[in-house]
Amino acid sequence: MKVSLRAGERIYINGAVLRVDRKVSVELVNDVMFLLEGQVMQASDANTAMRQLYFIVQLMLMNPTDVDAAAALYEQHHAALLAVCENREMLDGLAAIDEMVGATRYFEALKRIRALFPVEQAILAGTTITNSPFEAA
Template sequence: MKISLRAGERIYINGAVLRVDRKVSLELVNDVMFLLEGQVMQASDATTALRQLYFIVQLMLINPTDIRDASALYAQHHSALVAVCESREMLEGLAAADELVETTRYFEALKRIRALFPVEQAILAGAATDSPSEAA
């Protein structure tokens, strides 16, 4: 896999953070877990339940040598989301993401979770319009 980075951009590879000082192309010649800087969610951006799940999986990908705590947190958070979710699309997406996490395909799981962000936003927007204060 070939990746091009701009000057100052970061890439997270198997727990290491690399920052390049000039435009560079990298060729990853073996199987590694990586995230580009633009795909990394900051803790302050994990403002919804689904974004928090994304952040937890991201931790598992960024630090693959120590995922025990993150795995336990993921299992709890995922179960809680499934328990309260009524949207079929959301439940199917969470199940697919869970299968990917179980097989340590964290990058693909992140993509699957990220695809659910608009669904969650629509659910939250619907909940906001159904609040008692707005019905009065």
């Protein structure tokens, strides 16, 4: 996988933080877990249940040598979401996310969580969303 970075941009690879001083392309030639700086959520932005779930999974990805505490927190938070959620799309998404986290596919889980942000926002606003990319056709 080839990743292009701008000058000053950071990439988080297997728990390490790398910042480049000039535009560069990096080819990742083996299986690594990484996040680009633009995908990293700050703790202050984790202000809804799904954003908190994202932040927890992000911790698991960014610090792979110490996953246990974040994994325990994930289990609690995921179970709490399942207990209160009634929306079918959210329930299906949470099941898929749990499967991905169980298989340590954290990056894919983060992608799936981000896709549910608009659904969560609609639920919180009391509206509905149509044409979701995860709805059955």
